[in-house]
Amino acid sequence: MIAIIDYRAGNLKSVESALIKLGFSCRVTHNREEILRSERIIFPGVGAAGKAIDDLRSLGLDKLLKESFDAGKPVLGICLGAQIILDKSEENNVQCLGLIKGEVKMFPSPLFSGNNERLKIPHMGWNGVRLIKNHPVLEGLMPADEFYFVHSYYTLPASNQYVIAMTEHGIEFPSIIGNNNLIAMQFHPEKSGNSGLRILKNFCTWDGHYAE
Amino acid sequence: MLSKRIIPCLDVRDGKTTKGIKFKQNIDIGDPVEMARFYYEEGADELVFYDITASSEHRDIMIDVVRRVAEEIFIPFSVGGGIRTIDDMRRVLLAGAEKISVNSAAVKDPSIISKGARAFGSQCIVLGMDVKQVPISNNIPSGYEIVIHGGRKYTGIDALAWAKRAEKSGAGEICLNSIDADGTQEGYEIVLTRLISENVNIPVIASGGAGNIDHLYDALTQARADAALIASIVHYGTYTIKEIKQALIAKGVKMRKAWLL
Secondary structure: OEEEEOOOOOOOHHHHHHHHHHOOOEEEEOOHHHHHHOOEEEEOOOOOHHHHHHHHHHOOHHHHHHHHHHOOOOEEEEOHHHHOOOOEEOHHHEEOOOOOOEEEEEOOOOEEOOOOOEEOOOEEEEEOOEEOOOOHHHOOOOOOOOEEEEEOEEEEEOOHHHEEEEEEEOEEEEEEEEEOOEEEEOOEHHHOHHHHHHHHHHHHHOOOOOOO | OOOOEEEEEEEEEOOEEOOOOOOOOOOOOOOHHHHHHHHHHHOOOOEEEEEOOOOHHHHHHHHHHHHHHHHHOOOOEEEEOOOOOHHHHHHHHHOOOOEEEEOHHHHHOOHHHHHHHHHHOHHHEEEEEEEEEOOOOOOOOOOEEEEEHHHOEEEEEEHHHHHHHHHHHOOOEEEEEEOOOOOOOOOOOHHHHHHHHHHOOOOEEEEOOOOOHHHHHHHHOOOOOOEEEEOHHHHOOOOOHHHHHHHHHHOOOOOOOHHHO
16 A cells, blocks of 8 residues: 555645556555555645644654655655755755755746746746656656646755756756655656656556665 | 646536537537546646536535546646635645636635635635726726626726736736637737736736637747637637647747657
């Protein structure tokens, strides 16, 4: 069973629907026993970092996530769930979970494209990814694949070793990052059509091992 | 670099779509879920459902539609029409919509934007603006005024000021509908769209007037819209979404090539 972590951070229904569609059994839960029993964890999230961290702590899920990660269980972070796994975030200036060394930065403003057009923040809509290294969860990625993003902050790991793919929006930022059995993406695979469903499917069968 | 988005809009009354697809395949043209799936598979980047149900007791039908759509399509979609309170927003979002759009409710009580943004995040709050061109005056310095009730009621609010205010209040996106252009199929309101898009830093969806591919091209380039809402030109089968996207790509617009995936 796959645990979709519920910490009041927005719409979990679409993640659940996608997994059901793909034929995987899953539970939207914040129950400790259930999460411990799960074979893998999806850690979603929308909203602000400060509130998310507060809610996680008040439910005791911050420690549980760390334990699960340390135990080698496959973990997928999505959107805000991909941000608050770093050490800290500029959003609300909050200390985060520290599963990947680094921080979460706000997009610089104003932001301009290569041909000097002013770009908007949030970075909202469909964008591609440039693969830095192969990863089992990204198996089958095609050049035409694009993913649905919506965010004003981006992840900046302390070392390139954690960066799996980059995306360009005025600046190039790490859009997929990972650390051993953890992989995290800024976009929403559950809202990214077939491209996203393929990634979710890969994650749901990934054994958590990753060697470059 | 972001792709420009193509967003079909479905009007839903009492759980049924009001404009059917006039062509091909065995789909129930009155069923919003089937139409949503059809456009999803055709390569739409996002969908908009506009609930034009008149009576409030039929609102639960829309929630059920939202739930069924969320189970079947895996792109973002928004729901507008009849959303007046934070509770209305919560129900639609919990049913699986990505975004909710407020229009006249925000005119009546602008605080619904900031309250919604605080409760659910700016990314789910779309401000729908219905706009008509009027003579420039002290009250309406941009020459564009916010209207409600399908354009029958003028509000005295300047469209540009309203867009900026909504951005400041926490709206995450603007869906900008020109009542003058709506239904004409003669092209989007380019001047208005560019005016709003250049003066806010949140995405703007152009709406109203799409009749051919050049119209979409102008909205997405000259008018600087981030996305284009379409209705009749796909509902009545003038073009498929793939045809629209391929034509725009040929003109140099970046589009998601969903048919390759």
